[in-house]
Structures are given as C-alpha cells and as structure tokens.
Amino acid sequence: MISAEITVENDHGLHSRPADLFVRTARLYRSAITVHKGAASADAKQILRVLLLNVSPGTVITIEADGPDEQAALEDLRTLVTSNFQIINEAVRSSGL
C-alpha cells in the first residue's frame, strides 16, 4: 500500500466536476483507492462517498492505493489533483469529455 498527501488547490475543491474526474480516474484501476480528509475517508470509486467528504479548496487530502496497479493509480490521481484537474487521463478524456 502506498499513499500521498496532496493539497487541493483548485477553486472548486473536490466537488462537482473535479469529483467526477477523480472518481472516473480512480475507477480505471484495479487497486483499492481511498481518499482521506482528516479522520474521514471515502472509497475513491464511489461518487456519493467522495461528494460527502466535502473537500473544499485548500484542504489537505491523503490518497491511499492498495493493489496490483497502486503506483500508476496514485501517480495518475496525484497528477490530476496537482494540475488543478487540467491533466486528465486519456482514457477518461476519451469517455466523452
């Protein structure tokens, strides 16, 4: 299992469009992926859980990945968040964006 701590810097936090992109990206991977905000956590592949985490701009989150493709999953999600949701996995982009 690996993890990374990231500050969500974009104007929208992890709501709405960013949450959608985050979940679509997480679902590309077989690994279990969890996002933590303080003591709260959510399955990164479940949109309702991610929205309920209510991650506002400036919040520090920890993304945890556990499974056969954990390294790629973590890097992909880290890139998505740190690029302010501008650098999007090609498979997600081609799904209708």
Next chain:
Amino acid sequence: MMDQHTFTDLFREDCIIDNLDVSSREEALAVMAEHLVSLGFCHHTFPQAILDRERVYPSGLPFRGYTIAIPHTDVVHVRQSVILVARLPVPVLFQSMGAPEDVLPVQLISMFALKEREAIGDLLETLITVYQREHALTALIQASDRFEMFRILKTMVLECGSCPS
C-alpha cells in the same frame, strides 16, 4: 458560508414541479431550466449551459431505491440562488456522475442554481445526506402535491444538520 437554515430558503413552492411528464433527459432539463429563467433566477444562457454540462459531466446519482439527478452549471449563468425539484411520473435515463457508463432511471431531479460557488460543497453534502435517507425519498415520491413536497424538503434539510450522513 451557507448553513442548513440558508439552504432551506433555496426551496420555494413555485420551484417544485410535482408531475414533470417528459420523455427524455434533455426535455426534463430544458423545461426545468426555462422555468428558472422565466422566474428570473437565471440568465437566458442557463438552459443551454445545463444541457451542455450534462452531456460532458452527467449528474445522475446512484442512491438506493430511487435514483436522483442533480444538474447544475456555472455561477455565471445564475442571477439568484435557488433549487428546483421535479418529480417525474415516468423515469428518464441519466448517466451516472463519476461512472458515465452506468445509466440510471431518474424519478427525482434537483436542479440547483448557485450564485455562491463556495457553497456548492456544503449544498451537495446536504442534498446527498437528505436523499440517502430512503424514507425521505419515498415520502417525496409519494407526496400528494408540490406543497407537501416543499414541506418535506424544508423539514429534511433542517433535520440534516444533526443527522448522520
């Protein structure tokens, strides 16, 4: 920051449609968005922005029992914050947010227009917490008219401040 009391003020009796009889997602969104424009809550750009957004970022949410859609778009298209709730006698299909390959039959649509972008996280958390309570959804689906739906929504959102998510 908007709180539960402020969110209850976003519901209005004239923004509850208890029998939206439509045959497609696009028709539902167009009718609802035009309603908000006609009441002065949104700019004339709002309907097209809602439709464009839905195609790229679908708004269906996979709740247990009934599925919901929460269409919305950018604050630039909004004059005054409001939530428009529509109940459909016949569900229409929405793609799921976060999993567009999943198609959901939606019977209740909560279209929201927010003027304050920073309020979206709290509003989404509140709406999802309310709609996760199956008895709340059942009550809304079975309510006799829009006035009863309005009362249920106001009560449920007020209670949400102390209910577990």
